Amino acid sequence: MHVNKEIRFDEVSKSYGETEVVKSLNFTIREGERLILLGPSGCGKSTTLRMIAGLEPLTTGDLYMGGERVNDVPSGQRDIAMVFQNYALYPHMTVWQNITYGLRVQRVPKDEVKKRANEAVRMLKLEGYEDRLPKDLSGGQRQRVALARAIVRQSQYFLLDEPLSNLDAKLRATARKELVNIHEAYRQTFVYVTHDQVEAMTVGERIALMYEGELQMLDTPERVYHQPRNIFTATFIGSPPMNVIDVSIIDDVIQVEKQRIPLPLAWRRHLAGISQKRLTFGVRPEHLSIDKEQKEHALCGTVKYVENHGDTYAVYIDIAGVEWIALHEYRNWTQGETVYLTTESKRMHFFDRETTLSLGYPIHFLEEEQ
Structure with a gap:
């Protein structure tokens, strides 16, 4: 018999005294999906x-x-399995006892307990650790025990609260793949809280981005990145974050203080019906080209700092008093020199300066991203 595993919020708010930490949530977590609750510390996730x-x-x-x-x-009584940031293992119990404890309390038959536990141990590569106590395990091993304990419950809802934040980068990458494999195997409704956008983009089928208790955007990782709903989403998603600057558009020309660059034809048509022409213009650092020679339709700026990212260099550039970042593969930039920035029209973003909402995109740009 089919069991509906959907979760739906209907005007849900949460306050502590006079402080409202979650504000009027209205959204649905689809049955069997991997949904990420993403946002900075204190956002209500x-x-x-x-x-x-x-x-x-x-x-x-x-x-x-x-x-x-x-x-x-x-x-x-909600049929949930939950994994916490601190693992919450019983220190006096062995790995096997920790994994099977919940099933034994529920009086699940011994054969079934053994079957489920063996499957979880094998999936999470805990063979040989069954008789160890938590104090004898590494952080990564304890995390896998906590996951195994949740898996064996075979609950309809799998809830994870920053479960990988205590692990080093290599272990986190491995654990992310394990989590996706676990979900593909069982297809529970999977809700995962994190402040790490890499985890959100790699694990999630959809991302619910929160800020100050409010839902900012709910969509696929691709759309959250390529078509951010507002300036907060645009600048939170991506590392380094999207560059933004206030501009005016007059006679189909983008004006940044004394600089003027023509508005591309596709954007002229798209923005033609918008009466408010004092906008915020955005471009991601990875979508900027940077040159020493003056180029047509380029924004001019001054190099302030160059940062080594390993495979690329982040070049910090002052444009009309606003710091922008461009990524480049070579470190051939000098502090104080003048540079010229260009981008493709399909990589541009425009936002209403008052509401901070995106003004959308020319339709053929959206079709190219599909």
Whole structure:
């Protein structure tokens, strides 16, 4: 029999005293998808996850899981498995005992407990560690034990709160692949909290980006990157972040203080019906070309600093008092020299300066990104 595993927020808010930390959430987490709750510290993402888990009561609104309102349903009755940042292993129990504890409490038959635990141990490469205590394990091994403990529950909802933040970069990369493999095997509704955009882009099928308790954008990683809904999304996603600068558009010309570059034809048509012509213009650092020689339709700036990123160099450039970054493969730039920046029209972004919302994109640009 099919079980509906959808999660739906209907005007959900959460306050602590007079402080509202989650504000009027209205969105749906689709059945069986990998959804990432992403955002900076304090944005409300962990609180949102804890409300799904039943660990935090809602202040207002309704939460539905599997089509049923669960505001008053205790955590233990929501069919969830949760992995925390600190692993929360029992220190006096062996790896095997930690993995199987929840099943034994639920009085799952011994043969079934053994079958599920062996499968999780094999999947997470914990063979040979079954009799060790948590204090005898590395951080990465403890993290895998916590994942195994959650997997064996075979719950409909798999909730993870920054589970990889204590691992080094190499272990995080390995663990991300393990998480995707786990989800592909079981297809639970998978909700993952992180502040790390690399984890969000590599693990998520969709990203819910939050800031100051509000949902900023909910879409695929590709659209969040290529078609950000607002300036916050544009500058939070991407490393280094998107360059933005306030401009005026007069007579189909982009004006940045005394500099003038023509607005490309596709953008002229797209922005023709927009009465507000005091906008914010954005380009990602990886989409900028940088030259020493003056070029047509280029923005002029002054090199302030060059930073070594290994495979590329980040060149910090002052444009009309605003710091921009361009990525280049060579370190042949000198502090104080004048440089010229250009980009393809399809790599441009325009935002309403007042609302900070994106003004959209010419339709054929969107078709090329598909």
